Amino acid sequence: MALLDVRDLKTYFKTDDGIVKAVDGVTFSIEKGRTLGIVGESGSGKSVTCLTIMGLNAKRNTITTGEALFKEQDLLGMGMRRLRQIRGNDIAMIFQDPMTSLNPVHKIGNQLTEAVLLHQDVTKKQARARALELLKAVGIPRAERRVDDYPHQFSGGMRQRVMIAMALINDPDLLIADEPTTALDVTTQAQILNLMNKLQEEFGSAIIIITHDLGVVAETADDVLVMYAAEVVEQGPVNQIFSRPHMPYTWGLLGSLPRLDAETERLVQITGQPPSLLRPPSGCRFHPRCPYVMDVCKQTDPPLKPVTGDIDHYAACHLDEETKDREATKLLAGMVAEARTG
Amino acid sequence: MIRYLIRRLLWALVLFFAVTVVTYVIFFLIPADPAQRACGQLQTQQCLEQAHHFLGLDRPVYVQYGKFFGRLLPFDFNGLAHGHSPIKMPSLGISFANRQQVNSIVGGAAPVTASLVFGGAVTWLLISIPIGILSALRPRSLLDRGAMMFVLIGISAHPVWIGLIFLYLFAFKVHIFPLGEYCNMINPPVGTSCGGPVQWFYHLILPWITFAILFAALYVRMIRANVIETLNEDYVRTARAKGAPESKVMRSHVLRNAMLPVVTMLGMDIALGLGGAIFTENVYDLPGLGRVLRLSLDNFDLPTTQGIVVFGTVAIIAFNLIVDLLYAAIDPRIRLS
Numbered sequence: 316m317a318l319l320d321v322r323d324l325k326t327y328f329k330t331d332d333g334i335v336k337a338v339d340g341v342t343f344s345i346e347k348g349r350t351l352g353i354v355g356e357s358g359s360g361k362s363v364t365c366l367t368i369m370g371l372n373a374k375r376n377t378i379t380t381g382e383a384l385f386k387e388q389d390l391l392g393m394g395m396r397r398l399r400q401i402r403g404n405d406i407a408m409i410f411q412d413p414m415t416s417l418n419p420v421h422k423i424g425n426q427l428t429e430a431v432l433l434h435q436d437v438t439k440k441q442a443r444a445r446a447l448e449l450l451k452a453v454g455i456p457r458a459e460r461r462v463d464d465y466p467h468q469f470s471g472g473m474r475q476r477v478m479i480a481m482a483l484i485n486d487p488d489l490l491i492a493d494e495p496t497t498a499l500d501v502t503t504q505a506q507i508l509n510l511m512n513k514l515q516e517e518f519g520s521a522i523i524i525i526t527h528d529l530g531v532v533a534e535t536a537d538d539v540l541v542m543y544a545a546e547v548v549e550q551g552p553v554n555q556i557f558s559r560p561h562m563p564y565t566w567g568l569l570g571s572l573p574r575l576d577a578e579t580e581r582l583v584q585i586t587g588q589p590p591s592l593l594r595p596p597s598g599c600r601f602h603p604r605c606p607y608v609m610d611v612c613k614q615t616d617p618p619l620k621p622v623t624g625d626i627d628h629y630a631a632c633h634l635d636e637e638t639k640d641r642e643a644t645k646l647l648a649g650m651v652a653e654a655r656t657g
Numbered sequence: 658m659i660r661y662l663i664r665r666l667l668w669a670l671v672l673f674f675a676v677t678v679v680t681y682v683i684f685f686l687i688p689a690d691p692a693q694r695a696c697g698q699l700q701t702q703q704c705l706e707q708a709h710h711f712l713g714l715d716r717p718v719y720v721q722y723g724k725f726f727g728r729l730l731p732f733d734f735n736g737l738a739h740g741h742s743p744i745k746m747p748s749l750g751i752s753f754a755n756r757q758q759v760n761s762i763v764g765g766a767a768p769v770t771a772s773l774v775f776g777g778a779v780t781w782l783l784i785s786i787p788i789g790i791l792s793a794l795r796p797r798s799l800l801d802r803g804a805m806m807f808v809l810i811g812i813s814a815h816p817v818w819i820g821l822i823f824l825y826l827f828a829f830k831v832h833i834f835p836l837g838e839y840c841n842m843i844n845p846p847v848g849t850s851c852g853g854p855v856q857w858f859y860h861l862i863l864p865w866i867t868f869a870i871l872f873a874a875l876y877v878r879m880i881r882a883n884v885i886e887t888l889n890e891d892y893v894r895t896a897r898a899k900g901a902p903e904s905k906v907m908r909s910h911v912l913r914n915a916m917l918p919v920v921t922m923l924g925m926d927i928a929l930g931l932g933g934a935i936f937t938e939n940v941y942d943l944p945g946l947g948r949v950l951r952l953s954l955d956n957f958d959l960p961t962t963q964g965i966v967v968f969g970t971v972a973i974i975a976f977n978l979i980v981d982l983l984y985a986a987i988d989p990r991i992r993l994s
């Protein structure tokens with residue numbers, strides 16, 4: 316039994332303009348201690364997927380269906396009280412923008428101890444000791460002194476470390492990191508990713524890492540979920556996704572990996588904008604932007620099908636497998652060549 | 658911190674000069690002569706000249722202003738020369754109209770206005786905080802729509818109008834509240850009909866509500882907007898993701914932040930309220946600074962007018978300073994430097 320098993324998850328928002336189908340039938344699971352990368356352009360429903368699992372959407376205008384079984388209990392169906400016991404204790408979450416994710420009027424230390432005291436029956440002193448321990452673990456220099464500082468006295472990278480400390484403080488089984496490095500500069504990004512990898516070994520948590528950057532996935536994930544316009548379009552183990560991608564959208568994401576040499580000929584680049592989730596395109600939602608579009612793509616939405624020859628690798632595309640293999644090989648060869656010349 | 662205070666005090670001084678000089682200039686631009694009042698029926702040249710001399714109005718304006726300023730200083734250089742103590746009580750001068758010390762006129766009226774303004778501020782907070790928070794938590798609910806109606810009415814209704822309606826309804830038609838009048842909270846002067854905290858409170862209920870409605874409306878709107886905005890903050894989501902119960906999220910994460918701007922606004926609005934008190938005091942016949950100010954203007958009583966202006970200015974400056982210090986104490990991001 317998987318640690319978290321999400322089945323046919325749908326999250327719709329009622330807005331003044333109509334119903335926004337932000338997540339439209341997403342299924343995936345994650346095992347203990349593994350890392351799942353969810354990747355896709357901004358607006359594809361990655362954050363909403365995770366916020367739904369955590370029960371953090373506003374209730375007033377949200378319709379949620381499906382299941383999210385965490386240790387065989389459905390997070391979507393359980394009462395608020397039980398869900399609160401799980402949040403921050405069994406499942407913790409860190410967010411994209413460390414500059415705004417900490418409360419400006421409370422000391423760092425108090426925000427950390429709050430998390431401990433909410434879930435553990437310990438004294439304030441013990442909670443504080445634990446907070447210090449975690450601040451040291453995430454590499455805050457002079458943690459003893461900084462524990463009583465306020466968030467505005469920390470840099471963005473340091474705040475994200477604090478957020479990670481806060482998330483790990485109760486030893487969660489699952490850590491959800493929503494674009495944890497997007498708001499940071501490149502050097503800090505690398506440091507934070509290394510830190511997360513290191514802490515995963517130490518704490519043994521499973522991680523869901525959301526990103527729009529396949530580079531981040533390559534560095535951290537065991538498995539990958541590619542999302543496009545509220546749907547999963549490809550999923551599988553990271554080595555298979557990188558060695559044999561079977562969906563033009565994934566090729567596009569691979570093609571937009573940072574180039575060493577910008578002068579070389581561009582590989583597949585995705586043009587245009589992601590579609591509106593108020594009125595998504597008919598058939599395959601990627602078809603208006605797909606260079607390989609066929610008539611069938613405009614009519615029917617392709618289901619996720621196993622990729623023959625691979626294990627646990629699924630893709631949703633009408634192209635025949637030969638074409639997909641040929642194009643993928645060409646793309647990867649091009650990338651390698653480019654990396655060499657660069 | 659010290660530098661901040663010094664800068665604030667210098668500003669206060671500039672403000673003080675500006676306000677008092679403007680009052681003097683306006684007074685001498687108005688074609689009205691307090692001496693005519695002083696002489697009453699006896700409008701002879703001789704009386705007017707005597708009165709001018711007696712009131713000091715025959716000296717140039719800058720000399721008059723200088724004397725006014727000298728009286729305000731707590732040092733007595735003359736006294737020093739004569740071997741007296743150089744420290745004296747600052748004086749606001751003597752009223753043109755009734756020869757009373759302006760100090761004691763202001764001293765008598767200030768507690769009335771303070772009762773009205775501070776009690777009014779408490780009233781408007783008591784009304785606006787719960788309504789503002791509740792309507793933010795339930796946007797578009799019945800309560801929220803009702804609150805928005807209240808805001809609309811409160812913002813457009815003038816305190817004099819509200820006061821007259823209240824008096825008509827609750828004092829004249831139904832005798833629940835007294836028809837105006839003020840009762841001292843402590844030490845009521847002999848000969849007055851009422852006194853003591855209970856009477857003080859009872860007589861001020863209608864004035865407080867009248868005075869508070871406009872601000873209550875503004876504050877409902879502001880608090881509602883602040884709370885709605887804060888509820889959408891990332892750190893509130895963080896608190897929920899930690900597993901904090903909603904009551905704790907509200908108390909420790911939402912309200913604390915949403916109320917920060919309210920503290921600043923409160924400082925400014927209590928200062929504004931000193932001006933607004935004029936209307937309420939006149940409707941309810943409360944002997945506060947506002948009513949004294951109106952009478953002094955009617956009588957061309959410059960020392961009294963100026964005394965109230967000085968007192969009001971100093972009170973506002975002091976109050977803003979206190980609020981700023983308070984704000985720095987509750988918002989760690991503000992450093993006084």
Ligand SMILES: Nc1ncnc2c1ncn2[C@@H]1O[C@H](COP(=O)(O)OP(=O)(O)O)[C@@H](O)[C@H]1O
Nearest residue numbers: 328335337356357358359360361362363364592
């Ligand atoms: N509370 C909400 N109400 C309405 N629409 C929303 C809400 N939250 C997100 N959306 C929409 O859902 C879509 C998916 O958003 P999101 O999951 O944040 O994308 P991303 O993949 O960049 O994380 C976007 O089009 C966004 O505008």
Ligand SMILES: [Mg+2]
Nearest residue numbers: 361362493494
């Ligand atoms: Mg997102």
